[in-house]
Amino acid sequence: MKTRGYKDIALLLWALCLCFSGIVPAYAQETVSTVANNIVESVEGLPAPIAAFSYLLGLFFGVWALIKLKNHVESPQNAPLPEAASRFLAAGAFLALPFMYDVAVGSVTDGFFPDTTDFVETTADSMAASTSGMGNISNGFSSVLQNIIDSFSETPAPIASFGYLMGLLLVVAGILKLREHIENPDKSPAREGLVRIFVGGAFLSLATSYIVFFNTITGGNDGAGDIGGIVSAGSGELDLYMAGCTSGSSKLDQVICNVAYSTKGLPVFLVLFSYLAGMLIGFWGLLKVKEHIEDPRQTQIWEPIARFVAAGAFFALPMIVTVMFNTLADGITPYAAESFNDANGATEGSLDEMMVKFVGNIFEPSRALFSWFAFVAGSVFIVIGISRLLKTSQDGPRGPGGIGTIMTFLTGGALVSFNPMIGAFSSSLFGTANVKTFATLAYADGMTNAEIAHVEAVYGAVIQFMIILGMVSFMWGIFVFR
Numbered sequence: 451m452k453t454r455g456y457k458d459i460a461l462l463l464w465a466l467c468l469c470f471s472g473i474v475p476a477y478a479q480e481t482v483s484t485v486a487n488n489i490v491e492s493v494e495g496l497p498a499p500i501a502a503f504s505y506l507l508g509l510f511f512g513v514w515a516l517i518k519l520k521n522h523v524e525s526p527q528n529a530p531l532p533e534a535a536s537r538f539l540a541a542g543a544f545l546a547l548p549f550m551y552d553v554a555v556g557s558v559t560d561g562f563f564p565d566t567t568d569f570v571e572t573t574a575d576s577m578a579a580s581t582s583g584m585g586n587i588s589n590g591f592s593s594v595l596q597n598i599i600d601s602f603s604e605t606p607a608p609i610a611s612f613g614y615l616m617g618l619l620l621v622v623a624g625i626l627k628l629r630e631h632i633e634n635p636d637k638s639p640a641r642e643g644l645v646r647i648f649v650g651g652a653f654l655s656l657a658t659s660y661i662v663f664f665n666t667i668t669g670g671n672d673g674a675g676d677i678g679g680i681v682s683a684g685s686g687e688l689d690l691y692m693a694g695c696t697s698g699s700s701k702l703d704q705v706i707c708n709v710a711y712s713t714k715g716l717p718v719f720l721v722l723f724s725y726l727a728g729m730l731i732g733f734w735g736l737l738k739v740k741e742h743i744e745d746p747r748q749t750q751i752w753e754p755i756a757r758f759v760a761a762g763a764f765f766a767l768p769m770i771v772t773v774m775f776n777t778l779a780d781g782i783t784p785y786a787a788e789s790f791n792d793a794n795g796a797t798e799g800s801l802d803e804m805m806v807k808f809v810g811n812i813f814e815p816s817r818a819l820f821s822w823f824a825f826v827a828g829s830v831f832i833v834i835g836i837s838r839l840l841k842t843s844q845d846g847p848r849g850p851g852g853i854g855t856i857m858t859f860l861t862g863g864a865l866v867s868f869n870p871m872i873g874a875f876s877s878s879l880f881g882t883a884n885v886k887t888f889a890t891l892a893y894a895d896g897m898t899n900a901e902i903a904h905v906e907a908v909y910g911a912v913i914q915f916m917i918i919l920g921m922v923s924f925m926w927g928i929f930v931f932r
Contacts, residue, residue, distance in 0.1 A: 816918050
């Protein structure tokens with residue numbers, strides 16, 4: 451035990467020496483994007499050896515075909531003609547591999563083939579630009595989110611690169627499978643070779659595949675997936691939520707506002723997370739297409755389709771948030787509070803004055819914070835709902851068409867439209883979305899004006915506090931409803 455302890459101390463001292471010597475701090479600036487760029491640089495030369503290997507395969511199959519043709523002429527029964535023909539076809543395909551890649555891509559894109567490099571660079575630029583205005587609190591939580599986003603800004607590049615390499619290999623594998631089919635159709639069906647070439651073309655044109663998934667959800671609306679759009683979905687910009695927040699105060703209201711502003715980057719972070727999730731799920735869906743065609747009984751057709759739909763929904767998360775808002779709250783007037791009693795009526799230096807000032811100080815910032823929290827929570831529920839599309843009917847309520855999934859989307863829509871939903875319930879009960887907040891003492895006989903003002907000031911503070919509790923209870927009710 452003592453020897454083990456001495457070793458641990460020695461290792462600790464060695465690590466400290468490395469830190470002070472400047473060796474370890476060299477890694478301080480390294481991020482996930484650095485690793486992603488290293489991966490891309492490491493594999494960018496792989497297409498050349500794949501092309502060279504295929505060329506050698508073409509030469510090998512050509513020589514092998516001539517030998518098989520000679521054997522067939524000498525002994526047709528022992529060397530059937532399909533053996534020589536399959537090798538000739540494989541040799542020609544491998545020697546003309548760039549043409550085969552064009553055929554594979556054309557079978558999927560039909561000429562619609564945006565440059566993958568441009569797609570990745572555009573994605574990275576969009577992710578980097580989205581970090582602007584994420585919060586005005588230095589070293590706050592938004593700073594952490596911004597560092598994470600900056601760190602992952604280059605991650606689409608290795609995904610696209612890996613997809614391109616996957617496409618190259620699948621086309622080569624497809625050619626080999628077609629050769630096996632020509633020689634032995636019963637053992638190696640033609641679909642095994644064709645599906646590899648088809649899916650290989652989809653991977654070679656991965657950017658096109660992603661755009662197809664996106665357009666399937668958005669209908670071709672390029673602005674539907676705007677990263678900044680999520681903070682303006684539904685009821686307006688974040689600043690509208692924060693209208694009750696003022697700067698320069700040293701009171702509790704400023705603390706509440708700081709909490710709200712320091713989390714301003716959460717929706718942006720959520721959209722970027724969903725974008726990366728869409729890329730990975732779309733990649734997974736293409737592999738599921740291959741598995742389904744090879745063995746339909748093992749992999750149902752719903753599995754790749756569900757992944758394509760989920761990938762498109764993740765790409766267009768701002769649009770999905772807006773759709774859920776409009777589904778529940780389109781045209782509904784958000785609730786509004788009218789004027790409150792004058793707080794100056796409270797007795798100076800008394801306990802009721804402390805209560806009136808406390809509630810008056812936190813009222814508007816609390817409304818802003820709860821509305822903002824509801825919006826972020828609703829967006830998270832919508833992401834959870836999209837992810838449930840990947841499940842199967844065997845998951846019951848949590849399945850794609852289960853009541854749990856439906857309620858998750860509805861809960862998300864109710865939360866992102868929190869203020870209009872309160873207005874809808876208020877109108878259903880009282881006929882108006884305007885909350886009555888100005889209290890008038892009906893029975894004031896024998897009371898002086900100062901006493902009346904004192905009571906009404908307390909009433910105003912109580913009403914404001916009840917509104918705060920009402921917002922919390924209403925939000926909790928939405929969660930319980932799910």
